[in-house]
Amino acid sequence: PATPGENNSLSFDGVDDYASILGLSSVVDNSSLTLMGWFKAISNGEPNLYYEGIMGFRNYPSSDGNFFANISWTGWDNPTLEIYGGGSANIVLTPDDQTWYHLAYSYDGTNIFSYLNGNLINENIANNDPIVPSIDLLFGNNIENGNHFFKGNLDEVSLWEESLSQDQIQNYMNTSLTGDEENLAGYWNFDDGQGSTLTDLSSNENNGIVNGATWSGDGAPVQEPLTPGSVVISEIFYNPSFSLGSDYDYEF
Numbered sequence: 001p002a003t004p005g006e007n008n009s010l011s012f013d014g015v016d017d018y019a020s021i022l023g024l025s026s027v028v029d030n031s032s033l034t035l036m037g038w039f040k041a042i043s044n045g046e047p048n049l050y051y052e053g054i055m056g057f058r059n060y061p062s063s064d065g066n067f068f069a070n071i072s073w074t075g076w077d078n079p080t081l082e083i084y085g086g087g088s089a090n091i092v093l094t095p096d097d098q099t100w101y102h103l104a105y106s107y108d109g110t111n112i113f114s115y116l117n118g119n120l121i122n123e124n125i126a127n128n129d130p131i132v133p134s135i136d137l138l139f140g141n142n143i144e145n146g147n148h149f150f151k152g153n154l155d156e157v158s159l160w161e162e163s164l165s166q167d168q169i170q171n172y173m174n175t176s177l178t179g180d181e182e183n184l185a186g187y188w189n190f191d192d193g194q195g196s197t198l199t200d201l202s203s204n205e206n207n208g209i210v211n212g213a214t215w216s217g218d219g220a221p222v223q224e225p226l227t228p229g230s231v232v233i234s235e236i237f238y239n240p241s242f243s244l245g246s247d248y249d250y251e252f
Contacts, residue, residue, distance in 0.1 A: 012153070078094060186200050
């Protein structure tokens with residue numbers, strides 16, 4: 001079970017659960033951008049599972065205003081993460097339902113890039129505008145000829161007003177953000193653990209609304225951010241040839 005304030009996630013049932021941040025595309029319109037977060041996907045075992053929305057902006061049926069990640073368990077030779085941001089940058093992946101995956105995709109004004117677990121997998125030219133104003137950011141749903149709900153968990157999602165590099169993505173992905181990073185448009189760590197509000201921990205107050213999804217204590221494998229002045233001791237060496245005594249002074 002979820003404990004408020006601890007490392008939690010949202011669990012989506014694949015039937016009617018989702019969360020949304022209303023009209024958020026207006027914040028990142030006319031800029032380069034990155035959307036990234038952790039997901040754990042579970043197949044419903046049904047024969048026609050496709051277009052399940054993981055996260056993103058969806059403006060169907062327009063060709064503009066679409067910046068999203070879906071998972072299609074069928075319709076391809078192998079299950080595929082369909083990544084679109086004015087162009088396709090798909091990732092072939094058969095998720096293990098016990099494994100967390102980090103997904104990031106970005107747009108630099110010309111190209112769309114997709115990353116899995118911090119590694120660049122695909123890129124393509126964006127022939128359409130991936131962002132137009134007043135489109136909701138959706139978690140767990142994709143609207144295309146109806147709703148296509150995601151089954152699994154989401155955690156640690158962030159939206160940026162820049163196209164992050166691979167090095168930046170790798171630096172950010174394994175540690176919770178502080179919320180004051182440069183060009184951060186929204187950050188949801190999913191640690192609320194209760195209620196129907198998904199809190200934005202950036203200074204922008206882009207809070208979301210949880211619709212049916214349940215809080216889970218199964219969080220993504222991320223560490224807490226270091227606070228200023230904190231020190232991590234990774235190794236301690238012991239030399240038995242020396243003994244602590246009055247001849248030596250030790251300061252820590």
